[in-house]
Amino acid sequence: ADTISYYQVKAQKSNWGFVGGWWPYKSKYLSWIANLTNGWIYGNGKWPSPFFRGPINEPEVKKVFSGSLICPNVMEPFAIEHGFDLNERSFKTMACGSMALVQKNGAAQYVFGKSVDYFSSEVELNEKMKYYLSHDSEREKLAQKGQKLILDKHTYIHRVQKWLTQ
Numbered sequence: 001a002d003t004i005s006y007y008q009v010k011a012q013k014s015n016w017g018f019v020g021g022w023w024p025y026k027s028k029y030l031s032w033i034a035n036l037t038n039g040w041i042y043g044n045g046k047w048p049s050p051f052f053r054g055p056i057n058e059p060e061v062k063k064v065f066s067g068s069l070i071c072p073n074v075m076e077p078f079a080i081e082h083g084f085d086l087n088e089r090s091f092k093t094m095a096c097g098s099m100a101l102v103q104k105n106g107a108a109q110y111v112f113g114k115s116v117d118y119f120s121s122e123v124e125l126n127e128k129m130k131y132y133l134s135h136d137s138e139r140e141k142l143a144q145k146g147q148k149l150i151l152d153k154h155t156y157i158h159r160v161q162k163w164l165t166q
Contacts, residue, residue: 001155002092003150003155006062006091006092006095007095007096008095008096008097008147009063011063011064011066012063012067013067013068014038014040014064014068015037015039015068015069015129015133016033016036016038016039016068016069016070016072016129016133017039017040017041017042017068017098018039018040018043018071019043019064019065020043021043022044022045022046023045027048028122029074029103029125030049030072030074031049031122032125032126033072033125033126033129034050035126036126040064040068041053042055042064043055043056061092062096065092065093065098066096069099069139070099070100070101070129071089071093071098071099071101073089073090073102074103075105079105079107080103080105083106085105085107086107086108090112091154093146094115094116094143094147094150095150095151096147097143098143099132099140099142100112100116100146101117101128101129101132102116102117103118103120104119104120112146112149113149115145115148116146
């Protein structure tokens with residue numbers, strides 16, 4: 001994670017937040033959590049959601065992630081099919097102190113382990129969002145574990161150090 005740009009800040013609170021461009025596969029998942037009030041979607045495209053707030057400037061993204069209790073992360077379809085890719089969203093959300101709820105794939109499970117929770121379907125995403133929004137202690141523990149994992153092992157500084165020593 002780019003911890004120079006993504007770190008926890010004081011921000012307006014919401015139950016959940018998502019930053020990303022509109023694609024049908026993302027919309028399919030996020031429409032299932034539309035019944036959970038007090039959420040935000042920022043990004044490009046025209047999200048068909050009452051929670052869509054429009055485009056966002058990069059410096060403001062950390063406020064969305066820091067202010068969101070949970071940040072769902074919908075993966076690219078090829079990442080699910082082949083299980084070997086991660087997008088940067090989970091790293092950013094955890095660096096900002098939010099609980100990451102990540103679409104299950106092999107790469108995410110390998111890198112994040114038990115520092116996040118996973119979902120495999122739209123229904124499971126909705127159920128887990130409801131669960132964690134009503135179980136503050138469990139959600140906060142996962143958010144802390146995720147942030148610690150990122151700050152201890154997954155910053156850009158860690159990546160550069162690894163390249164220089166290999």
